[in-house]
Amino acid sequence: MSAPTLERPAPAAPPPRGGGRRRPDGFRVLGWVVCAAVCLTILYPIGTILMDVLGLSDEPSIASDVWGEATSAEALGTLGGTVLLVVPAGIVALAIASLLAWINERTDARIGFLADITPVLPMFIPPVAGAIGWVFLAAPSAGLLNGAFEGFFGLFGAEVDGPFDIFTWKGLFFVYVLDLVPFAYITLAAGFRNLDPVAEEAARVSGAGPLETFRRVTMPSLGPSVGGALLIVMAIGFALFSTPVVIGTQARVDVLSIEIVEAMTRSFPADEARALGLGLLLLLMVTIAWLLQRRLVRSGGHATVGGQGLNSQPTRLGPFRHVARAFTVLYLLAATVLPIMALVIVSLERFWTADVPWGDLTLEHYRGLFDNDIVTDALRNSVLVGVACATIGMVLAAIVARMTHGETSRWSGVVEAVTRIPAAVPILVLTLAFISAFVGPPFGLGGTTVLLVLAYTAVFFPHAVVNATSAFVQVGPQLREAGAVFGVSEGRSFRKVLVPLMLPGLTSGWAFLFVLVAGDVTVASLLAGTGNPVAGFVILDLYNTGTYPPLAALAVVTTALTTVVVSIALGLARWQRSRTTGGSTRRRTPPTPTAAISTEQVTT
Structure with a gap:
């Protein structure tokens, strides 16, 4: 019996004559x-x-009005106040998000499934609801935290006033930070997941502690992610409206976003020239943040995608693991749990009061x-x-x-x-x-x-x-x-x-x-x-x-x-x-990439 033979397939038919083109x-x-x-x-x-x-x-006359509004003393003063609020809040939010991302992605202090949802959980709450929740918690007279503080000391016969006042620059700053952390976290967590752990492991072998490794090795290697997070928090912070209108108005802190909305809604006809002039100042601030981001990612530090990233051993924090977990839980309380609890309690009261009438709550x-x-x-x-x-x-x-x-x-x-x-x-x-x-x-x-x-x-x-x-x-x-x-x-x-x-x-x-x-x-x-x-x-x-x-x-x-x-x-x-x-839930080992993340590939 002869062995089967392999035949060359017939050549494809030639294209039709007449220069026929393939239909798009x-x-x-x-x-x-x-x-x-x-x-x-x-x-x-x-x-x-x-x-x-x-x-x-x-x-065409509107152009001169726009530039006049943008360069007016009042607008520049509001710009200065906005910068003094947003820039420090953005930096603090960036620091908190960095710590949370490091704890959840690179250490043994993860808290199970909470590690993935805790930093971004505040995004499920409308920003205006979160800001109002903190008003219910820390208003100087009727705040629930002030009421709890006064009630606790009242048990010992002491009459003290509650120490919290959300209607201050510090209160506004605090809520701004809570608003900005989730946006920075999303970018930074992705950077930590892609970071090659070789440099971190080398630092630990050399005797560096976890915090020193984080400060001197990990964060300098995250240039693109830090730069992207910086741009995001600045863009969102300068345009944020709900928090400053709820808290900043009573705190007498002038913010550009409030002035823009008021120019379009508090007068008839709308003062479009003023709104556009102030909008130019917002755009200027975001442009400066973008230039800083470009300078940061081009300064030499960059995150490297390595094949060991998902398989590396987490950093062991020892006794500091409990401190790291407490930090995560504290953030969860401040950003989500406490504001929601305040909203629920006030929604069940007949009138908002710091002394909650637990026996007279209603669903009306x-x-x-x-x-x-x-x-x-x-x-x-x-x-x-x-x-x-x-x-x-x-x-x-x-x-x-x-x-x-x-x-x-x-x-x-x-x-x-x-x-x-x-x-x-x-x-x-x-x-x-x-x-x-x-x-x-x-x-x-x-x-x-x-x-x-x-x-x-x-x-x-x-x-x-x-x-x-x-x-x-x-x-x-x-x-x-x-x-x-x-x-x-x-x-x-x-x-x-x-x-x-x-x-x-x-x-x-x-x-x-x-x-x-x-x-x-x-x-x-x-x-x-x-x-x-x-x-x-x-x-x-x-x-x-x-x-x-x-x-x-x-x-x-x-x-x-x-x-x-x-x-x-x-x-x-x-x-x-x-x-x-x-249906497989087994984590697959990814292929080993060989290239580093280019600074030109980092986008927001």
Whole structure:
């Protein structure tokens, strides 16, 4: 019996004569149209506001008013006060986030599952709810902590006044730090996970203690991550509105974000020139932070991705392990547990008082919320707008990630750069740009939910792109190219192969976007109103009118809704991830990368 022979496959059929060209793939055309639409949505408002500032619009006289407001003594004084608040708060937040990330990622002081959720748990609470929670805790006369302090000493017959006063510069500074820590932590924790432990192990072998190793070896090696975290906390800190309006107003601390919102909402017609002038100062501060970040990452220190990162032995802290865990728990109490407890207690009181009437608590304020049409509309709009923005943002971001990282076109870099612009511009400045571009003719979107969705999607689009890109690059190129080998169209390959594999990362990004949108007050303060209310807008309105127990009840309900929706989304992501990996929970050892992270690859 003769052995079988292998035959050379027949050559492929030649292309048809007449110079016939391959028809363009419909998905690629759609993808580039989506990229162009996203870039236009971002660039058009920014271009509109730039024309106003440079005097190229229909009202050229506004440019001189804008520059006059930006250079006025009052504006510069407010800028100085803002810098003295935000810069120290950002540095302290960066230090706290660094310690938390180091404890959770590099030491034996992790507290189980709490290590992963504790630093970012405050992001599930709307910033305005957290700030109001601390008002209920530390107001000078009716604060619950002051009441507990006075009641404790009253047991011994001593009459003392509570020592806490949130309506001071120090109180405002404290809450600012709590607001900024989670954003710095996200960047720094990723840096710690990617850091090669060889240098740290060498320092320990040389006799350096854990804290000395952290100070002299670990942190200097995290240049890109520290620089990125610095830029993030400065951008968010300078544009933060909810905390200064709740605490800073009564503390008599002037902040640029409050002045901008008041210029647009406290006068009719809105003082657009003043708002734009102050917005330029915000942009200047973020630009300075960006230059500092570039200088930091180019100074020589950088994080190296090493193959031993996930398999290295954690640093043993010995007796300091309990101190590190106590630090983590203390942060959790200050940032999450205590404010939520204060909101719940005040929401059950008939009137806000430091002496809690435990036997006379009531649910009437919760019942009253759902009898109020504006409140129910606000809750519904917050959930619907959050779901819409998160869904639209992640769908668009998935397509943009596919086109920018799955193509070799020269336009890929342009699209990627444009989609990162909103991350470098303060949120209030971007919101002003959308007002300038879409409120008047020909669009006339002022006071509509459409404008809210459009603005939120653009403002938070960089976060969506970062999550979608991470999910895309985690799908190996072999799987991405498998469809093309078998002649599957680009669109079908995207739907049937890429999206299912990217779904866990996309779902996590969806949850993050939903939290940002549903709990936002900054954009809502300028774009929401009685015709399109959202929860943050109504919470501020109740706070300004002094109806504190209903306000606390609304903050609790908003936090509960956000937590439920995000928990469902993250649960689906976890289920999808286990389904994709075949139910295996064993940690796989990653391949050993050989290249260091370039400073040009670090983006925010």
